[in-house]
Amino acid sequence: MPDEMPYEHVLIDDPAPYVRRVTLNRPEKRNALHAPLRAEILAALREADGDPGVRATIVRGAGKSFSAGYDLTPDISPEHKGRSGQGPGKFQRDVVDGWMGIWDLAKPVIAQVHGHCLAGGSELATGCDLVYVAEDALIGYPAVRFGVPDMQYHAWLLGMRKAMELVLTGDSMTGVEAVERGFANRAFPAASLDEEVLAMAGRIVQIPPDVLQLNKRTVHRAMEHMGMRSAIRTGTEACALATHSDGFKEFMEAAKETGLTKALTRRDGAFGDGRTAG
Incomplete structure (x- = not known):
């Protein structure tokens, strides 16, 4: 791995030949996506995309969750202003442009999802090219109980009926359900998720990198x-x-x-899930 920019909120390693891994590292916050973390994820992915020793990158979360969503604590750090201009809708444009920018990377990016993958966390996973999940993961968008998704992937990945149900209830899918409904590729037992995702990445990187990159583009262009x-x-x-x-x-x-x-407990109380479950 070449000398890389210093990271504070992600961990970087190369766990197998030609495979880079980016680990969201705010476990005490369930990897809530504040602006510095979002910036580092995208920077690390761009760095891997430009590294000739990398053919595929895995994104995962440290601790108990992939990501519980956007950090709702106000962030006024001047160095994290985004690139989508000012005015109404700035935040929404910025986060969506960031995750969709993963599509524009040449090399495949794999989301490895365990625990909670909610709201902005599900948007990050959506931006990735492949999604492998723990069977007991919980994937959803409970924020629709008070607002509208920033990145509206639901109808495209789940179809109209399942998408409508999820955006009208804020309910979550298990990892198994996410595969059945088309959000994810495969589900594995949580204990073997690391191993299984590395095995899938190992299959992908056997393809010549120029062919691999062209094949990624064919699906996205469609x-x-x-x-x-x-x-x-x-x-x-x-x-x-x-x-x-x-x-x-x-x-x-x-x-x-x-x-x-x-506020979140009150939001989810009538549904018996989220912070009120169990």
């Missing part, structure tokens, strides 16, 4: 001709509009007054 990229980008406007809705404002005000944990 999805783009069907309108996936433009539809997801258009969805950021609906997400931005939702931040002006009464429901969104009420949730954010509750989070400010009582704390985020209590």
